[in-house]
Amino acid sequence: MKKCNLIIIVLIIPGFSLLYAEFGIDWSGYFQTDNRALIKGEHDFSWHEYRLDLQLEAYPSTNTHFYSEVWLRTIGNSNIQASSDLYDKEKITSTNLYFKEAYLDIYGLILKDLDVRIGRQRIAWGTADKLNPTDNLNPDDLEDMWDFGRHLGSDGLKATYYLGDYELSAVFIPKFTPAVLPAGDWAAALSPSFDLPEGIILRNYSDKIIMPENNLKENSVGGAKFSGNLFNYDFSLSYVYDRDDLPLINKASFTPIDTFGTVDISAEMVYPQMQVIGADFAGSLGDVGVWGESAIFFPEKIILSTDLSALGMGIQESIALDDEPYIKYVLGGDYTFTNGIYVNAQYLHGFIHERGDDNLEDYLMFGLEKKIFEDKVKIMPVNCGFEIKDFDNFKDNYAVIFSPEITYYPYDNIEIVFGAHIIDGKDSSTFGKMKDSDDIYFKAKVSF
Amino acid sequence: MKKKTITITMLLIWICVSIYAQTPTAEDILKNVDAVVNAPKDQDLKVKLILTDKKGKEKTREMSMLQKGSDKRMVKFLSPADQKGIAFLSLPDDVMYLYLPAFKKIRRIASHVKNTKFAGTDFTYEDMEAVRYSDKYEPEFLRKEDSLFVLQLIPKEGLKTDYSKLIMWIREDNFYIVKIEHYNKGDKLFKIMTRDKIEKIDEYWIARESKMQDLKAKHTTKMIFEEVKFDSGFSDDKFTKRNLKK
Numbered sequence: 001m002k003k004c005n006l007i008i009i010v011l012i013i014p015g016f017s018l019l020y021a022e023f024g025i026d027w028s029g030y031f032q033t034d035n036r037a038l039i040k041g042e043h044d045f046s047w048h049e050y051r052l053d054l055q056l057e058a059y060p061s062t063n064t065h066f067y068s069e070v071w072l073r074t075i076g077n078s079n080i081q082a083s084s085d086l087y088d089k090e091k092i093t094s095t096n097l098y099f100k101e102a103y104l105d106i107y108g109l110i111l112k113d114l115d116v117r118i119g120r121q122r123i124a125w126g127t128a129d130k131l132n133p134t135d136n137l138n139p140d141d142l143e144d145m146w147d148f149g150r151h152l153g154s155d156g157l158k159a160t161y162y163l164g165d166y167e168l169s170a171v172f173i174p175k176f177t178p179a180v181l182p183a184g185d186w187a188a189a190l191s192p193s194f195d196l197p198e199g200i201i202l203r204n205y206s207d208k209i210i211m212p213e214n215n216l217k218e219n220s221v222g223g224a225k226f227s228g229n230l231f232n233y234d235f236s237l238s239y240v241y242d243r244d245d246l247p248l249i250n251k252a253s254f255t256p257i258d259t260f261g262t263v264d265i266s267a268e269m270v271y272p273q274m275q276v277i278g279a280d281f282a283g284s285l286g287d288v289g290v291w292g293e294s295a296i297f298f299p300e301k302i303i304l305s306t307d308l309s310a311l312g313m314g315i316q317e318s319i320a321l322d323d324e325p326y327i328k329y330v331l332g333g334d335y336t337f338t339n340g341i342y343v344n345a346q347y348l349h350g351f352i353h354e355r356g357d358d359n360l361e362d363y364l365m366f367g368l369e370k371k372i373f374e375d376k377v378k379i380m381p382v383n384c385g386f387e388i389k390d391f392d393n394f395k396d397n398y399a400v401i402f403s404p405e406i407t408y409y410p411y412d413n414i415e416i417v418f419g420a421h422i423i424d425g426k427d428s429s430t431f432g433k434m435k436d437s438d439d440i441y442f443k444a445k446v447s448f
Numbered sequence: 449m450k451k452k453t454i455t456i457t458m459l460l461i462w463i464c465v466s467i468y469a470q471t472p473t474a475e476d477i478l479k480n481v482d483a484v485v486n487a488p489k490d491q492d493l494k495v496k497l498i499l500t501d502k503k504g505k506e507k508t509r510e511m512s513m514l515q516k517g518s519d520k521r522m523v524k525f526l527s528p529a530d531q532k533g534i535a536f537l538s539l540p541d542d543v544m545y546l547y548l549p550a551f552k553k554i555r556r557i558a559s560h561v562k563n564t565k566f567a568g569t570d571f572t573y574e575d576m577e578a579v580r581y582s583d584k585y586e587p588e589f590l591r592k593e594d595s596l597f598v599l600q601l602i603p604k605e606g607l608k609t610d611y612s613k614l615i616m617w618i619r620e621d622n623f624y625i626v627k628i629e630h631y632n633k634g635d636k637l638f639k640i641m642t643r644d645k646i647e648k649i650d651e652y653w654i655a656r657e658s659k660m661q662d663l664k665a666k667h668t669t670k671m672i673f674e675e676v677k678f679d680s681g682f683s684d685d686k687f688t689k690r691n692l693k694k
Binding site (some may be wrong): 005028030065084105107122124160164182232234282283284286287289290334335336338340370374375412413447448 | 501507556
């Protein structure tokens with residue numbers, strides 16, 4: 001199937017020029033390499049991605065617009081286990097094709113001021129920089145934890161009615177899609193800890209995910225947003241009916257293996273329903289750009305049922321997720337000094353994977369960048385974040401993330417990037433768990 | 449003798465009054481400038497930008513620019529590929545929006561951004577705004593050079609700008625700007641804009657080429673209007689956030 005995809009792409013690329021000439025289809029995109037290696041140890045490769053992004057755009061008529069974006073990628077290492085695998089090109093250099101977006105816009109449908117978008121689309125809500133508590137319609141794409149704010153496209157319909165400076169959007173997504181989780185150590189860092197009863201030793205863990213029933217009531221996602229301008233500030237109010245796109249364990253069965261307390265655990269996971277009411281604003285305070293965003297989450301109550309009957313301890317129940325509402329928010333600002341130095345700071349309460357009032361942590365992010373040598377080089381020497389898990393015991397519950405970066409633009413459409421991800425902190429914090437995974441990276445990108 | 453003195457005095461007064469009557473005030477000149485620059489009901493321009501660094505190396509950008517009246521302007525980048533789709537909307541009362549297609553978001557531009565370079569050119573976001581100079585600056589008549597009026601423009605109180613003053617050269621015959629010197633907060637000349645190939649299309653004057661020169665960086669940006677259309681009858685709907693992302 002993947003080979004077939006490749007062939008399709010190879011045939012499509014030279015055809016684009018013809019499409020443009022004959023049908024006015026415009027195409028563009030980029031090719032990007034992304035290689036990362038750990039700083040510690042033997043400098044293992046932590047990321048290896050070659051991505052071809054293709055964007056296709058057309059205006060079939062005055063009031064319609066088509067857009068699509070596709071990624072063709074090789075990612076990760078060769079998956080060679082035995083000599084027989086060497087005959088399989090897919091295992092030697094795996095490729096994957098991913099439709100990021102493909103949608104049709106119809107402008108002025110039925111009503112002059114009504115626009116409709118149908119198809120796979122990114123619905124980016126919120127005014128904050130990359131970390132948006134109100135941006136809940138599209139599933140999170142956490143494949144690359146350093147690419148904050150990346151989301152999958154959702155297959156659905158968005159209708160927007162414009163009334164002067166105000167607009168009202170309604171979104172309907174028929175089928176729920178789960179988030180993409182990061183692989184390896186990051187997955188463990190984002191997962192809530194599972195406390196085993198005293199004296200129990202885990203041998204194997206397995207789980208199955210219970211997807212929502214395939215019907216309108218259980219599977220559909222919807223939302224609405226009203227936005228406008230008040231007192232020179234842009235604002236919006238939103239509502240989303242959705243499911244949490246990260247799974248949560250609601251059942252766990254312990255099976256004893258021996259008499260020394262060794263067990264296997266099999267778990268069931270669900271995607272809790274939730275409703276989210278959001279609000280955001282953006283504007284200026286003096287010369288400083290300011291923004292804020294807040295979302296109140298109303299989750300479904302999830303009871304964790306732990307079956308310990310095989311251990312003679314019966315079935316125990318506890319609350320995995322309470323239905324008490326909780327609030328995530330971001331406040332931020334940016335400023336450009338007359339010498340061209342740009343600074344950006346954000347305070348975030350509640351990271352992507354955190355749920356429940358008691359589990360929300362605080363994060364402070366700060367970035368500074370300047371372009372030098374006639375804008376041929378962009379330096380970001382201070383690009384950092386602080387995670388504070390517990391203000392009362394800061395020294396045992398923190399993480400510091402430092403991510404300096406330098407980008408060189410030798411010619412138009414070319415970018416070469418060097419940088420590092422450096423983390424220090426305590427294992428009790430999310431990012432602190434990753435302190436041994438510091439890496440350096442090199443990226444090259446050509447746009448066309 | 450006395451009769452002769454009275455006659456000469458009267459003659460001198462007449463000459464002075466005539467000269468005064470022929471030289472409009474700075475305010476009148478600037479109002480005429482605004483009227484000429486913003487005369488078309490709307491403008492539909494295809495623009496080529498040539499950026500030249502101090503070594504003479506050139507880069508090219510292309511964009512479309514729509515303007516309605518004197519205070520609504522929409523700019524969309526057509527090339528290079530890594531800037532294609534970036535769009536900028538300038539509205540009355542210093543309201544500006546930027547659309548970045550990579551993020552699928554429209555962002556309000558805070559005032560600190562207005563004095564930064566617009567997409568690497570020597571024009572700032574402020575320079576790219578649709579503008580009525582007489583609304584923003586207090587003019588002062590400096591001198592007349594051949595057939596050019598020379599005005600000094602001081603920002604009105606409350607105007608957020610990095611310019612401490614502008615010196616503007618204006619053609620006497622049609623009130624079209626041919627040159628603007630931009631002075632920074634230290635009152636030092638740091639940018640010069642010149643306009644060439646001034647011609648009349650339909651009933652409106654337009655400079656086919658404008659050049660902004662950054663004296664410190666020794667960098668210039670030439671803006672060439674390759675295609676010009678006037679009075680296409682754009683509605684206000686063209687200049688909205690809705691249209692910015694289309």
